[in-house]
Amino acid sequence: MQIDLFDAQLTDGQGSEHFSASTGTVHLLADHRLILYPHFLSPRSAADFFSSIDASTPWWQGSLRIAGKQIDVPRLQCWMGDPHCYFAYTGLGLSPEPWSEPVSEIRNLIEELTGVSYNCVLINKYRNKNDSVAWHADDEPQLGPSPQIASLSLGGTREFQFKSKIAFAHEKRASRLMKYTLQLATGSLLIMEPGVQEHWLHRVPKSKLNVQPRINLTFRNIAK
Ligand SMILES: O=C(O)CCC(=O)C(=O)O
DSSP states (O other): OOOOOOOOBOOOOOOOSSBSOOOOEEEEETTEEEEEETTSBOHHHHHHHHHHHHHHSOOBOOEEEETTEEEEOSSEEEEEEOTTOOEEETTEEEOOBOOOHHHHHHHHHHHHHHOOOOOEEEEEEEOSTTOOEEEEOSOOGGGOSSOOEEEEEEESOEEEEEEEHHHHHSOHHHHHHTEEEEEEOTTOEEEEOTTHHHHEEEEEOOOSSOOOOEEEEEEEOOOO
16 A cells, blocks of 8 residues: 555635635545645634633543553543433543534534534643654544544644555555654644545644643544
């Protein structure tokens, strides 16, 4: 498999008080499409949403048991959504927090742009350069066989990396060729179309640079 990248304009900017420009760029990971809207929210709206989401979200510190020790995950989290949306988290079924007003508003804006419905969202807060999320795919069975995920970023720019699942299972030399990195800046919206979660892992690595705090929201859909 070969990474094949090209840029294509999708739509032109349109009127909404929040949209800066809804022009998207397609990035191909082999046969699977990412669409990046770098200026989905204006810088002002992104800053306002960062503050209101940061203040209104019931942040939660998750932990994992590794080699007999309970270790904090390196970020804060919140699972939000419709009441039926349970989240499988290290063997636990987490109940969702009810939709907050700013998160609900962002969901409406994304649904308006993409024409796809989302009924739950995982919100991550990266407090500093040491916060991160390890390689994984959003491929939990309750998301269905081929989910579309919409990922909105607010605050400091972070690297978002992809790695082929096949390469991950084999040697390091192959995996180097199968990596792809995007910079996710504030106000950007990344759509990971069906197919991406089945074939690719993603992560946000720790940063070498000092970065501003960042909030990321990955909108998903769980069938009733
Ligand atoms: O912070 C990000 O950009 C990605 C978060 C993520 O990978 C997830 O919520 O599954």
